[in-house]
Amino acid sequence: MFLHVDPADGLPIYDQVVRQIKFAVAQGVLKPGNRVPSVRELARELAINPNTVARAYQQLQADGVLVNVRGLGLEVRADAIDACCAERRRLVGARVASALAEARRSGLQDGELRALIDEQLRAS
Amino acid sequence: MFLHVDPADGLPIYDQVVRQIKFAVAQGVLKPGNRVPSVRELARELAINPNTVARAYQQLQADGVLVNVRGLGLEVRADAIDACCAERRRLVGARVASALAEARRSGLQDGELRALIDEQLRAS
Amino acid sequence: MFLHVDPADGLPIYDQVVRQIKFAVAQGVLKPGNRVPSVRELARELAINPNTVARAYQQLQADGVLVNVRGLGLEVRADAIDACCAERRRLVGARVASALAEARRSGLQDGELRALIDEQLRAS
Amino acid sequence: MFLHVDPADGLPIYDQVVRQIKFAVAQGVLKPGNRVPSVRELARELAINPNTVARAYQQLQADGVLVNVRGLGLEVRADAIDACCAERRRLVGARVASALAEARRSGLQDGELRALIDEQLRAS
């Protein structure tokens, strides 16, 4: 799968999964009608507890991204793309903005900050 | 004081205080030998719990930024400036890098990301 | 057939089938000696999984409503009518009672509750 | 407390808690600003697992009924009353309607159904 999780990221694990699934839908990596990995399978791949995955999937259903196909699993809703694109901008924007806001307040030299940013953007 | 705290920032409050004190030392707003506000005074100013301030001060002593002057309170250590400058680069760098890394992975268009960053840098 | 199933009803699908078969017997729509559709036929009609139908039929045999006639399928037992009438009162009564009990406990105005009930009874 | 839970109700336990808290707010039993019992306390009272209570409380926060006061617990939001009154009508209405719909379809005599309803309403 295209997901990876970092327990030390600060964000709760289930939230990392939620965000990444939304990003995948926004990018078109996950298309409407596609099934996501089963709870147990994704838990095994990410080496986390199935309950944590289940929690993420439940959030994604509440957010209108996934829908339960009884007995078969969860799939991406037909109307999820637009919502996910908007979500992506919101989620990424908030995190970048708050990081940069702290960077400015920290008194770090403009040059150093620019260097940090450019380095990161080039690293891709 | 020059500190401000945002409960919705994601970072724990005590950590926001720790980081901002370090930034203040790195910027020269707090100079070696300066006393920091008492636990209860800072707690009152920031409208947070004294225990939270105490925890931050404890962390700052462990990190070698503050030192206890018997009967007077806590003051900035003589040798704190260099450590704080390095710390600042590390803390800010890690947070900016991780925000930008997620932004890249999210598949957001380069243009949109650039716009987000520039907007934030101008806003200052 | 006279059965219809609603996945969003809250009740498990197999239970909806069990109840509706019992109601059909109580109403005389299904008479003792009548054969019920085969598992796969009913599954096709209701667009549900054959296992789900099989489970319902198994429950109905355990409840003494259906009986297996070797090689022919399942048919309504001769003595099923009385049991189904009693069952109907019990099943419907329990569900209505529990819905109304919650309605009362919820503090909803008597008038509003009456209106809800009358509207539903007229809609039929 | 004014809550009671029935594991055999059909509804998940966490959902019973969610509904009853909403009803309590709609009735004015819980007023904006009131604190709800702590997770651990309510779990002990209802003899259920704290995680189950936590799940209910989390749902209630997502629904805008409760808000977390850091370190102190959860309290009813100032603007929760109207939403809860609407929720109550919706939740109760759906359940009563679906029970009565099944009752009608079951072929139960009108008289019997009326008797069931009146008995339940008088029982209060």
Add this chain to the structure above:
DNA sequence: GTGGTCTAGACCACG
């Protein structure tokens, strides 16, 4: 003390 998160493992309903 508070809620939030995570793990582990169980059982159920459904396909």
Add this chain to the structure above:
DNA sequence: GTGGTCTAGACCACC
């Protein structure tokens, strides 16, 4: 096989 619910118990952040 699938997801949903529940229990049990742990650790963390915060007040």
